[in-house]
Amino acid sequence: MQPSGFLSGLLPSPMLLIFHFFSVAFLAVYLRVSDESVAYSGGSLFYRVYSAFYTLYIAATVILPVIWRELQP
Helix, strand or coil: CCHHHHHHCCCCCHHHHHHHHHHHHHHHHHHHHHCCCCCCCCCCHHHHHHHHHHHHHHHHHHHHHHHHHHHCC
16 A cells, blocks of 8 residues: 555545545544644643544544445445
8 A cells, every 4th residue: 555556546445535534633633632732732621622522523524425425326
């Protein structure tokens, strides 16, 4: 599984796209909650957890229509 194959569209697997999309989304959640990123530093714990759930919500809102469309016969 080469990265260039994924980016060029030679690996047209919807499951690979979903896995990659959510791994990036969970990395964003981890960086937001753990406070290890300079870009996401600051804020209360409540705000960081809220922001993490909101990030997952937006990620699901973006990818779920694509998943639905790909799984239709």
